[in-house]
Amino acid sequence: MAQVLALSDRCCGCLERRSLLLYSLVLGSEINEGFQERPLSVRTGDAFRVHCDSHMNPTTLFVLHAGADAGASVQVLGSSFSASRKHPRCLVRKRQPERRGRLQRFSSPAWRQRLRRQVLQAQVELPQVRIVGAGLAGLTTAIALIEEYGWDPASVSIFEASDTVGGRVRTDRLPEGYLLDRGFQVVLEAYPEQKRLFRVTGAAYPDELKLRRFLPGATVRLPNGTWAYVGDPLRSDLGDVWTTLLAPLGTIQDKARVGWMRLQTQLRYTSNPNSILEQVNMNGNREETAEEALAALTPGLRQSFFSPFYRGIFLDELYNISSRLFRYVYHMLAVGYASLPDNGHGIGALPRFLAQRLRDEHGLTIHYGQRVTDLSTLADRAVLVLAADVASTKKLLEQASVANRFSPKAQADIRKLLCGWLAAGADGVHETLQRVSTCLYFGGEGAEPPEALITRPRSLVLAADAPSPSGMPRRPLVNNLCFPSAVARSYAPSNKYLVSCTVVETALHQQLDPKDNDLLPGGELEALVRTQLYKWYPSQRHLLDDWSFLRGYRVRGAQPRQRLNGERFVMPNEDGCLDAGRLYVCGDWCDTPTANGAIHSGYRVAGGIAKAFGVHSRSTSSR
Known part of the structure; x- marks a missing residue:
């Protein structure tokens, strides 16, 4: 009998890992399905492939050392099998021969090179x-x-x-049953490294997360008090497409440019989205910004949609955002969805x-x-x-x-x-490195937000920047608002709905309360937010008064500064x-x-x- 050292590896479709085990293999024989032994000589460095009747793919054994005579022991490095429901017969018992398999010599140079590398790795003592x-x-x-x-x-x-x-990716559960994320956060499903980490096949994330999607668009509150909806024309129904085309945001030419940019990014970068980050456009001695990348659009569309939308993502202005990063996230939103987990953990x-x-x-x-x-x-x-x-x-x-x-x-x-x-x-003291995010949560009565407040509760609500005589747009205190429980029901009790208000404050911390007392119930920030919402919904003030303040979060260092x-x-x-x-x-x-x-x-x-x-x-x- 020869000693076989089996190195842990994957067994075809079996995902479980095995530990180091010691097995026995019949020396000088090839085992077939009839358990008939035939002479088989072995030398140090030989490689063998083991075929099992329950496996589509073979595993490999590598001879570390073989003695000169037939009675000497043989050390073999390879893969062990473990029983599973999918492969019930892939089992090697300790100190027993391989069952219902055959062992054949295999000496491909590519396999030899790979196995020798595995031998070297097995001999290295990996550190803590x-x-x-x-x-x-x-x-x-x-x-x-x-x-x-x-x-x-x-x-x-x-x-x-x-x-x-x-x-920073955390959620608090209140005794009342609300789930409050520490700052407004969503899952961008198309992120490639995220899909790799969560073993996503196609577009399906693990069922345990129960992802629920936002609508691919946003409801915008314009400075004149009117409302408009902007949706993705390639993923919206016909009614929303016409609503988007007729929305008073920018010109028809603006919408045509955005549509072409939307189609171009999907056709050009879907196979290799990371190439977007490698394409650097310089403007003098610094990198092109997102505002410069959108220079072909009229200020109305930039200030009404792109500025508040990407300010909510990057907690900064378009002129401080890299055009590469802007295009990268734009592509992720074009080919994927924003979603929230609905498994009770936010x-x-x-x-x-x-x-x-x-x-x-x-x-x-x-x-x-x-x-x-x-x-x-x-x-x-x-x-x-x-x-x-x-x-x-x-x-x-x-x-x-x-x-x-x-x-x-x-x-x-x-x-x-x-x-x-x-x-x-x-x-977190100076503005040069950190960006700050502040989020206030309110609870409303009823399972769904009233239609008087929003007709598409699964969409994000943006506050458009207002023009000013100085030329610098005035941004409102509340940058964006959403109803998380309308997207993922587990964010609120069955008879309540949850409101999230995001305030993108300046990163100059001397203007903020260092002890965050303004985030307490009845504090200054709650009063300022309610005042702005009263202007948004002047005829629905009674509904806003029924909102109960739940909690406020100020996340210092929510994002690092971008390098340009x-x-x-x-x-x-x-x-x-x-x-x-x-x-x-x-x-x-x-x-x-x-x-x-x-x-x-x-x-x-x-x-x-x-x-x-x-x-x-x-x-x-x-x-």
Whole structure:
């Protein structure tokens, strides 16, 4: 009998992973379905393919060492089988021969190269990885290391300062039954890295999330007090198409240009949307802005629709938004939908789903309530990944710079980062780095919002900018309003509806209440918001008076400032590496300021760590 070392791998369609197991294989024989033994010589370096009657695809065994005589043991590296309902016969019992299969010699050069690489990876002792922060970036890093690069889940640890996952992607549940997201947030279903992370096939996200979609358009409140609806002509019914064409926003030429831009982005970039981010248009020594990209449109359409719509997404003005990022999100909205989870967990369902996947599939436990303030408290030989918010990351990097725990080059790179883009604003005091989002929630009586308030409750409501004599448009306090419970019913009790009002305030914090007392019930901000809504609905004041104020959120550092230098959206480098094999950083501030950017940065860091230790992606090695 020869000893067979079976390396964990995937078994055709079976998704479960197997641990290292020790099996026995009949030496010098080929096993067929009749269990008849035939002579088969083996040498070190030989590769074999194992065919099972219940499998469409073979697995492979690789001979690590073969003795000179027939009685010597043979070490084989390969894939183990595990019984499942889908493949009930894919089972190898400990110290028993392969059942109902046949073993044949296979010596393709490509397979030999791949298997030798697997042997080298198996001989490398992969290090411990400590991830600080359980937001989207940190969770993605852990998932990518385990599922794509074969890290032992026991070697990966996540430390989260709060009591749950998600970072800024969180939801609070009130005793009354309302779900309040911490700031207005939606799921853009077309984000490519997000689809990769959630294993989306086609356009179908996991059923557990129960995504419910907004209408592909918006209801706009114009400065003259009238209302207009703007919908996607390619995804709206005929009535909404005519309503959009007749809406008093811009000219017919404007709408034709927008329609052409909508069709062009879908035809040109659907196969490779990330190429949009690589196309840099410079205007002098800085990058073209979204306002300059929309210069062909009349000010009326820009100020009525594009300005409030993208201000709600990026928390900034069009003249501070990169034209690349504008086109990228525009494409995502053109080919996909904005949605909300309806499984009873709000927007927090996304990180919750990922954390549950790490726990159920890989046995990884997240350490909650563990705020890391000193990197020396973590294992000295562990790889450190800083996936916390910008303020916490800056403090940890400052501490690392003083402690001199990393290589001289890493220390220089850390100081360069601290003296550069992180020089000011990471503490939420200055406007140079952070953007602020404020959201107020109200509860109304009835299962659905009254038609007197909105005829399309699943659409976003925008407040158009008003023209001014100075030429600079005046933006209203409330930038956008929506009814989340009209999209996802679980956001409010059965006999109530939920109202979300987003206030995009200036990022100059000295104009804000540092203690957020204005967000308390009956506070100054609630009064200002109600005053604006009274102007929106002058004949429905009694309905607004019935709204109960639930809670207000002011999210400092809701998004990082966008860089308009024309460089790639990667910080500090492609791998997020500050010290190879030791220190990495990730988050949306290291990429695009979107959920997709946070996820992409997590994948980049996982790839950087694997590269530092010579580990190749399983998906790449199997091609």
